[in-house]
Amino acid sequence: xxxxxxxxxxxxxxxxxxxxxxxxxxxxxxxxxxxxxxxxxxxxxxxxxxxxxxxxxxxxxxxxxxxxxxxxxxxxxxxxxxxxxxxxxxxxxxxxxxxxxxxxxxxxxxxxxxxxxxxxxxxxxxxxxxxxxxxxxxxxxxxxxxxxxxxxxxxxxxxxxxxxxxxxxxxxxxxxxxxxxxxxxxxxxxxxxxxxxxxxxxxxxxxxxxxxxxxxxxxxxxxxxxxxxxxxxxxxxxxxxxxxxxxxxxxxxxxxxxxxxxxxxxxxxxxxxxxxxxxxxxxxxxxxxxxxxxxxxxxxxxxxxxxxxxxxxxxxxxxxxxxxxxxxxxxxxxxxxxxxxxxxxxxxxxxxxxxxxxxxxxxxxxxxxxxxxxxxxxxxxxxxxxxxxxxxxxxxxxxxxxxxxxxxxxxxxxxxxxxxxxxxxxxxxxxxxxxxxxxxxxxxxxxxxxxxxxxxxxxxxxxxxxxxxxxxxxxxxxxxxxxxxxxxxxxxxxxxxxxxxxxxxxxxxxxxxxxxxxxxxxxxxxxxxxxxxxxxxxxxxxxxxxxxxxxxxxxxxxxxxxxxxxxxxxxxxxxxxxxxxxxxxxxxxxxxxxxxxxxxxxxxxxxxxxxxxxxxxxxxxxxxxxxxxxxxxxxxxxxxxxxxxxxxxxxxxxxxxxxxxxxxxxxxxxxxxxxxxxxxxxxxxxxxxxxxxxxxxxxxxxxxxxxxxxxxxxxxxxxx
Amino acid sequence: xxxxxxxxxxxxxxxxxxxxxxxxxxxxxxxxxxxxxxxxxxxxxxxxxxxxxxxxxxxxxxxxxxxxxx
Numbered sequence: 001x002x003x004x005x006x007x008x009x010x011x012x013x014x015x016x017x018x019x020x021x022x023x024x025x026x027x028x029x030x031x032x033x034x035x036x037x038x039x040x041x042x043x044x045x046x047x048x049x050x051x052x053x054x055x056x057x058x059x060x061x062x063x064x065x066x067x068x069x070x071x072x073x074x075x076x077x078x079x080x081x082x083x084x085x086x087x088x089x090x091x092x093x094x095x096x097x098x099x100x101x102x103x104x105x106x107x108x109x110x111x112x113x114x115x116x117x118x119x120x121x122x123x124x125x126x127x128x129x130x131x132x133x134x135x136x137x138x139x140x141x142x143x144x145x146x147x148x149x150x151x152x153x154x155x156x157x158x159x160x161x162x163x164x165x166x167x168x169x170x171x172x173x174x175x176x177x178x179x180x181x182x183x184x185x186x187x188x189x190x191x192x193x194x195x196x197x198x199x200x201x202x203x204x205x206x207x208x209x210x211x212x213x214x215x216x217x218x219x220x221x222x223x224x225x226x227x228x229x230x231x232x233x234x235x236x237x238x239x240x241x242x243x244x245x246x247x248x249x250x251x252x253x254x255x256x257x258x259x260x261x262x263x264x265x266x267x268x269x270x271x272x273x274x275x276x277x278x279x280x281x282x283x284x285x286x287x288x289x290x291x292x293x294x295x296x297x298x299x300x301x302x303x304x305x306x307x308x309x310x311x312x313x314x315x316x317x318x319x320x321x322x323x324x325x326x327x328x329x330x331x332x333x334x335x336x337x338x339x340x341x342x343x344x345x346x347x348x349x350x351x352x353x354x355x356x357x358x359x360x361x362x363x364x365x366x367x368x369x370x371x372x373x374x375x376x377x378x379x380x381x382x383x384x385x386x387x388x389x390x391x392x393x394x395x396x397x398x399x400x401x402x403x404x405x406x407x408x409x410x411x412x413x414x415x416x417x418x419x420x421x422x423x424x425x426x427x428x429x430x431x432x433x434x435x436x437x438x439x440x441x442x443x444x445x446x447x448x449x450x451x452x453x454x455x456x457x458x459x460x461x462x463x464x465x466x467x468x469x470x471x472x473x474x475x476x477x478x479x480x481x482x483x484x485x486x487x488x489x490x491x492x493x494x495x496x497x498x499x500x501x502x503x504x505x506x507x508x509x510x511x512x513x514x515x516x517x518x519x520x521x522x523x524x525x526x527x528x529x530x531x532x533x534x535x536x537x538x539x540x541x542x543x544x545x546x547x548x549x550x551x552x553x554x555x556x557x558x559x560x561x562x563x564x565x566x567x568x569x570x571x572x573x574x575x576x577x578x579x580x581x582x583x584x585x586x587x588x589x590x591x592x593x594x595x596x597x598x599x600x601x602x603x604x605x606x607x608x609x610x611x612x613x614x615x616x617x618x619x620x621x622x623x624x625x626x627x628x629x630x631x632x633x634x635x636x637x638x639x640x641x642x643x644x645x646x647x648x649x650x651x652x653x654x655x656x657x658x659x660x661x662x663x664x665x666x667x668x669x670x671x672x673x674x675x676x677x678x679x680x681x682x683x684x685x686x687x688x689x690x691x692x693x694x695x696x697x698x699x700x701x702x703x704x705x706x707x708x709x710x711x712x713x714x715x716x717x718x719x720x
Numbered sequence: 721x722x723x724x725x726x727x728x729x730x731x732x733x734x735x736x737x738x739x740x741x742x743x744x745x746x747x748x749x750x751x752x753x754x755x756x757x758x759x760x761x762x763x764x765x766x767x768x769x770x771x772x773x774x775x776x777x778x779x780x781x782x783x784x785x786x787x788x789x790x
Contacts, residue, residue, distance in 0.1 A: 509738070512738065513735075513737055513738050513741045516742075
């Protein structure tokens with residue numbers, strides 16, 4: 001914005017040069033009025049004016065060049081400034097040109113009018129009249145002089161006397177006789193100027209004596225008098241052979257002399273002016289042109305300055321608006337004038353102030369919104385429920401942390417992916433996506449919820465899924481789901497515990513009397529029956545007793561399962577030794593058993609007796625699974641990984657069905673023809689009480705694999 | 721069976737079937753049997769006499785056997 005910063009300096013220099021130029025122009029114009037002093041210095045003044053005008057022009061053209069550049073580089077306000085400048089220049093140019101044209105024309109006409117033909121002729125006529133009058137008088141005087149000379153020659157009288165007489169007779173003012181060297185010999189006449197004789201100049205006498213001229217006759221201006229001088233040589237005679245000259249002076253009357261003088265000087269002046277009128281015209285035209293140029297240049301300079309001054313606030317406003325457009329609302333432009341531009345600037349300031357306030361307000365709102373959003377986000381991410389939000393095309397928009405954890409898939413990768421394409425992107429989520437599609441698509445307007453079982457990462461999970469549509473555009477759906485596996489499991493466990501407890505009480509109670517009665521029957525009747533009946537009795541009694549024992553065993557299993565957990569005898573024991581001890585009881589499995597045990601003892605803290613029961617259950621299950629298998633296989637391995645002991649028991653049986661995998665740990669789920677279905681339920685209970693976990697899986701090509709993970713740390717507390 | 725003065729046995733059980741079966745067996749064997757349905761009755765009898773033996777059901781609706789024993 002250099003256009004505006006140096007404007008002040010430019011303005012001052014322009015003003016200064018303009019003043020100088022105006023002064024110089026004034027001098028020039030004064031000089032045109034023919035004052036002798038200025039006439040002498042006219043050329044210098046002209047040069048000075050020219051120099052000033054050139055300086056001004058340079059200044060103004062620099063201004064124009066700057067304006068032109070800012071016009072072309074698109075500086076804001078330059079366009080307006082150029083326009084204003086052009087208008088200003090036009091306003092100055094038109095009247096200036098008009099005045100100039102009129103002035104030049106009138107100069108021409110007035111100067112020409114001085115040299116009018118009639119005036120010319122009148123002056124010429126006057127001049128001729130005065131000249132002819134003078135000539136006539138001169139001729140008359142010459143005549144008189146000749147008369148005197150003749151008279152002098154005829155008379156033999158003394159010169160003085162004869163001269164006086166002849167002069168009086170002819171009536172000349174003065175008649176005198178001179179020697180060739182100009183010595184006065186005699187004088188006479190009506191008005192002889194004896195006091196101040198005016199002899200003819202030696203040159204006249206010389207010319208006459210040499211006969212170069214016959215008669216000298218000229219009018220002469222002497223002080224205020226116009227006199228006619230006539231000189232001629234006197235004829236010599238015998239009497240007087242000396243060369244003498246006669247001079248006759250006749251005074252022209254004063255009025256006539258004055259008239260002649262006037263006519264002559266007027267004529268002379270006129271001739272002079274007439275001679276130099278072209279030059280005068282050129283002079284006046286030059287002065288006018290200078291004036292015009294100066295005026296125009298100053299006008300142009302002023303126009304530029306004014307235009308810039310007018311456009312400067314626009315430039316400031318433009319800067320301001322550009323800053324506002326760039327997002328900076330802190331701009332306040334100084335109000336420099338009290339006109340519309342000033343009030344516009346004030347309005348601009350008010351506007352930016354409002355904008356700034358609005359922006360601050362918006363930022364505050366944004367911050368508040370952001371806080372709310374962050375709050376919601378933290379609520380969402382801390383929520384144990386998984387939350388998914390879909391847009392109307394079923395594309396995932398939001399997924400919280402819990403959703404990722406529950407589904408064990410990186411949901412962030414699926415953001416923006418439609419549900420229908422989930423299966424392709426992450427096959428593990430296919431069942432879940434299918435469930436959502438099924439529920440979201442048809443029931444658009446209703447809340448729905450479903451408890452469903454889905455395999456996630458090889459583990460069956462029970463999910464409670466609820467969904468609804470969010471009202472209002474844009475249409476979106478929210479799905480909230482919880483992993484209720486643990487809850488459901490706990491509920492089932494509690495239910496089964498209750499069943500087991502009741503069974504234990506209700507069934508076990510009658511068993512004792514039944515067994516007692518049977519034994520009593522056998523004892524009482526043993527010696528009162530014949531052999532055949534005795535045999536029936538014994539067999540019947542045995543059946544009753546053995547079945548009752550079986551039932552008791554079953555009820556005891558229930559009791560074990562349903563038993564409230566209690567801290568038993570907690571000891572540190574070597575789980576390797578315990579395994580070997582239990583395996584010793586499964587002699588018949590040995591040929592098919594692959595055993596991988598660590599060399600060092602693995603010390604666990606817990607109830608060895610209950611773990612023994614766990615191992616029994618596992619081996620029994622493995623054996624039962626392969627009861628019909630001709631080539632059974634067992635693989636038992638124990639390893640320590642970090643602070644956990646991993647014990648896995650594999651078999652080559654048929655493996656587990658999906659159903660079993662999902663519910664193997666629930667009571668009464670079994671694959672066996674015989675069995676209470678409590679085995680794995682008890683295993684799970686005991687292992688969990690030891691702070692461990694149980695995992696079921698199938699192994700390739702077929703067979704089941706059950707893995708126990710138990711903490712090795714000695715500081716195991718019984719889990720409730 | 722060898723005693724002339726048979727011993728008195730107190731049977732405490734809430735189940736009528738068990739009470740009766742036990743008393744039948746024991747009477748058969750020649751004992752005197754007193755029956756109590758619950759802890760309250762058992763205590764009442766205990767106030768009057770001291771039985772030679774008490775057969776106590778551990779698990780009863782009102783009071784469990786162990787508590788009664790104490």
